[in-house]
Amino acid sequence: MKLNSYLTQKREYPLFIYARKAEELRSQGVDVINLTIGDPLDNTYPAVREATIKALQSKSNSRYPASKGEPELLQAVADWAKRNHDVSLDPKKHILSCNGSKEAIFHAAMLFDWSDGGEIFIPSLSYPVYENSAALHGVTSRYLPLSEETNFLPDLDALTESDWQKCRMFWINTPHNPTTAIASLEYLQKLVDLAEKYDFLICADECYNDIHYGATPPSILDTKQSENWILFRSLSKRSHMTGYRCGAIISHNEELMAAFGRMRAPMGQGSPTFIQAGAIEAWKDDEHPKEFTKDYLLKKQTLQKALEDKGFKIFGGEASFYLWFSHPEISESTKILDLFIEQGIVITPGTAFGPDGEGYVRMVFCVTKEVCDKTAARIGKIKI
Numbered sequence: 077m078k079l080n081s082y083l084t085q086k087r088e089y090p091l092f093i094y095a096r097k098a099e100e101l102r103s104q105g106v107d108v109i110n111l112t113i114g115d116p117l118d119n120t121y122p123a124v125r126e127a128t129i130k131a132l133q134s135k136s137n138s139r140y141p142a143s144k145g146e147p148e149l150l151q152a153v154a155d156w157a158k159r160n161h162d163v164s165l166d167p168k169k170h171i172l173s174c175n176g177s178k179e180a181i182f183h184a185a186m187l188f189d190w191s192d193g194g195e196i197f198i199p200s201l202s203y204p205v206y207e208n209s210a211a212l213h214g215v216t217s218r219y220l221p222l223s224e225e226t227n228f229l230p231d232l233d234a235l236t237e238s239d240w241q242k243c244r245m246f247w248i249n250t251p252h253n254p255t256t257a258i259a260s261l262e263y264l265q266k267l268v269d270l271a272e273k274y275d276f277l278i279c280a281d282e283c284y285n286d287i288h289y290g291a292t293p294p295s296i297l298d299t300k301q302s303e304n305w306i307l308f309r310s311l312s313k314r315s316h317m318t319g320y321r322c323g324a325i326i327s328h329n330e331e332l333m334a335a336f337g338r339m340r341a342p343m344g345q346g347s348p349t350f351i352q353a354g355a356i357e358a359w360k361d362d363e364h365p366k367e368f369t370k371d372y373l374l375k376k377q378t379l380q381k382a383l384e385d386k387g388f389k390i391f392g393g394e395a396s397f398y399l400w401f402s403h404p405e406i407s408e409s410t411k412i413l414d415l416f417i418e419q420g421i422v423i424t425p426g427t428a429f430g431p432d433g434e435g436y437v438r439m440v441f442c443v444t445k446e447v448c449d450k451t452a453a454r455i456g457k458i459k460i
């Protein structure tokens with residue numbers, strides 16, 4: 077039996093390497109602070125838990141879920157889009173529920189025929205799933221360089237006509253993990269124009285869009301209506317529901333969405349019905365992410381000050397619960413990592429997100445206030 081060559085490479089999911097490192101240190105008796113994974117520790121929005129528990133108690137909810145999403149859930153997503161972005165969506169044609177956005181992101185490459193040598197364009201620092209999916213499906217990934225000079229966004233003007241002709245899917249993650257960069261509306265609109273001109277699909281991953289400390293980050297929903305984008309939104313970060321596994325896939329391209337729905341049916345990807353009941357409450361309410369964000373802002377300020385006092389340079393920081401930073405005197409990510417490990421803090425080197433991450437690190441602050449305060453105190457002891 078010949079395994080898929082991607083699997084024989086035995087690659088470890090890059091973001092788990094440092095979480096494992098934290099566990100190893102803990103098993104050696106170190107009092108470790110693990111700031112590697114964007115998995116909120118604070119409570120889920122209470123209305124979600126209440127609705128989920130209630131739904132779980134009903135016998136009818138132990139049956140197979142609707143893989144496309146229960147009609148009420150899809151309607152709640154449509155209402156959310158109307159309220160927040162003034163976009164009209166037909167719940168039956170333009171929205172699918174997903175089991176968290178990760179699986180939907182991973183499966184998106186299966187929508188296309190790649191026999192013509194089309195490529196998936198990916199920012200050179202990225203959530204690893206875009207590249208993992210391309211590799212497993214045997215599709216060529218093209219890395220678009222990110223740097224401080226490009227404000228950690230792909231430079232659309234650097235690509236030539238023949239580059240664009242190769243593009244079939246273009247991943248844009250805004251606010252961006254790991255750098256926290258935010259694409260402007262003009263940037264997104266320009267990308268939509270390019271997608272229409274060269275007939276590729278913009279895959280917009282916006283799971284951090286509701287956690288912001290300034291103006292609401294633009295969404296692909298705010299650009300003109302187009303058949304050339306698909307949006308992946310998630311309740312994981314917005315409503316502290318990482319463990320529930322529920323998100324939404326949105327596109328005005330009805331043919332594409334129908335195909336995605338057909339593709340997903342045999343995969344068995346529907347979130348359990350009682351989870352969908354909780355998710356409805358999350359989509360119905362726009363206030364709880366704002367409340368969560370107030371807490372995040374305080375945590376961010378605490379850590380940012382501690383880092384800046386030690387000479388670290390923080391980039392962006394206007395959205396998400398990540399801090400992306402470097403130190404002017406240290407050029408290697410692992411050297412920065414070691415300084416933190418000496419204090420019992422594990423963070424993620426920028427290189428885990430791609431080669432352009434050398435010299436940078438990412439720290440999460442979706443932990444409790446106590447953990448943030450403890451982290452800040454330990455940062456104060458770092459010797460540079």
Ligand SMILES: Cc1ncc(COP(=O)(O)O)c(C=O)c1O
Nearest residue numbers: 176177178203253283310312323
């Ligand atoms: C950029 C990005 N996209 C998507 C996801 C997936 O989130 P979920 O599957 O929980 O919706 C994550 C999770 O960390 C992420 O960082």
